[in-house]
Amino acid sequence: MLLSMSHRYVGVMLMWVGLAFFLWGIYFFAKADGDLTILRQAPLPPNAFKDKVVWITGASQGIGETLSKEFASHGAKLILSARRLPELERVKASLSGLHAPSSVVLLPLDVTGSEDVLREAVEKAEASFDGKGVDIMVHNASAARPKHGYSEISEETTKTSFAVNVIGVITLTRILAPKMAQRGRGQFAVLSSVAAKIGAPGQSVYSASKSAQYAYFDAVRSEIGYTGVKVSLICPGPVKTDPTSSDPRQSLDRVVELIMKSIFHELDESWIAEQPILAMVYLRQHFPSIASFIMGKLGPKRVKTGGGYSLGEMLKKND
Numbered sequence: 516m517l518l519s520m521s522h523r524y525v526g527v528m529l530m531w532v533g534l535a536f537f538l539w540g541i542y543f544f545a546k547a548d549g550d551l552t553i554l555r556q557a558p559l560p561p562n563a564f565k566d567k568v569v570w571i572t573g574a575s576q577g578i579g580e581t582l583s584k585e586f587a588s589h590g591a592k593l594i595l596s597a598r599r600l601p602e603l604e605r606v607k608a609s610l611s612g613l614h615a616p617s618s619v620v621l622l623p624l625d626v627t628g629s630e631d632v633l634r635e636a637v638e639k640a641e642a643s644f645d646g647k648g649v650d651i652m653v654h655n656a657s658a659a660r661p662k663h664g665y666s667e668i669s670e671e672t673t674k675t676s677f678a679v680n681v682i683g684v685i686t687l688t689r690i691l692a693p694k695m696a697q698r699g700r701g702q703f704a705v706l707s708s709v710a711a712k713i714g715a716p717g718q719s720v721y722s723a724s725k726s727a728q729y730a731y732f733d734a735v736r737s738e739i740g741y742t743g744v745k746v747s748l749i750c751p752g753p754v755k756t757d758p759t760s761s762d763p764r765q766s767l768d769r770v771v772e773l774i775m776k777s778i779f780h781e782l783d784e785s786w787i788a789e790q791p792i793l794a795m796v797y798l799r800q801h802f803p804s805i806a807s808f809i810m811g812k813l814g815p816k817r818v819k820t821g822g823g824y825s826l827g828e829m830l831k832k833n834d
């Protein structure tokens with residue numbers, strides 16, 4: 516009798532513990548701003564990238580500029596690329612760290628250039644810092660991404676999106692990756708997007724280019740992983756790169772903090788987004804039909820409202 520009472524007591528206790536754990540899990544997920552792997556990673560130690568040669572494209576503004584500051588402050592030897600040299604000079608002047616700003620190398624580059632131009636850029640990057648070679652290539656540059664319905668996106672926008680986000684990135688990687696593989700070390704950190712995981716209504720061509728970029732690196736990782744070269748595919752949701760924007764977007768500093776963790780811990784893939792976008796990525800990954808159903812409801816409204824991120828706007832009844 517006594518034994519069965521104590522069994523019942525243990526059973527009830529376990530049920531309460533299970534319920535508490537379940538509720539805590541729901542609360543944790545509701546507050547999550549990144550996937551469950553990245554949120555578990557330890558913070559970066561001081562000078563986490565000490566003496567690493569890091570080449571960042573699209574370093575003249577936005578995420579690339581903030582990443583440059585973080586890498587500099589963590590002791591990296593930086594090579595910064597974008598088309599606008601004056602903006603690169605401005606970013607360089609704002610950096611501080613073991614090798615910054617004095618030793619920061621500016622390598623102006625249009626990634627849509629010919630193969631010869633990109634080969635020359637890779638050779639210059641490899642020769643920088645006494646020919647140490649690039650340790651981490653951050654593919655961050657991106658074409659402008661105007662928001663329009665699929666039928667209104669011009670051929671020019673389509674070609675530029677693919678030239679910058681796909682062809683340029685592939686050509687640079689094709690030239691640089693074998694050199695890294697020969698050294699038996701190196702990493703490609705690729706600024707992909709949640710739009711590579713879920714086609715974003717109003718950004719169909721951007722999504723297509725980011726999916727192509729994602730698939731390319733997923734394949735390349737499987738080809739060269741054995742050589743010691745890593746690929747980190749980083750998929751942020753909407754980021755507040757424009758402080759004046761009223762759109763609900765994730766803070767730039769927080770996104771960059773998580774990107775740095777993803778690169779430092781050499782994660783294969785990271786999703787960085789607040790709810791409900793993060794939940795949609797999980798749905799897309801594990802329950803694609805449900806995700807398609809929801810996106811089918813939101814898509815027309817998002818295109819109509821100009822491609823913002825306010826769920827309230829998108830859920831308003833269609834006029």
Ligand SMILES: NC(=O)c1ccc[n+]([C@@H]2O[C@H](COP(=O)([O-])OP(=O)(O)OC[C@H]3O[C@@H](n4cnc5c(N)ncnc54)[C@H](OP(=O)(O)O)[C@@H]3O)[C@@H](O)[C@H]2O)c1
Nearest residue numbers: 573575576577578597598599625626656657706708753754
């Ligand atoms: N911001 C977001 O909400 C968000 C969300 C998810 C993913 N992402 C990804 O994160 C990355 C950075 O986003 P961002 O918003 O910071 O970008 P951004 O503000 O639009 O900046 C784009 C950068 O790319 C450079 N660039 C553009 N065309 C180029 C070309 N032909 N050759 C070389 N550089 C070129 C630009 O510099 P120049 O004009 O000087 O060349 C600029 O530095 C992108 O890959 C983007 O897809 C962003």
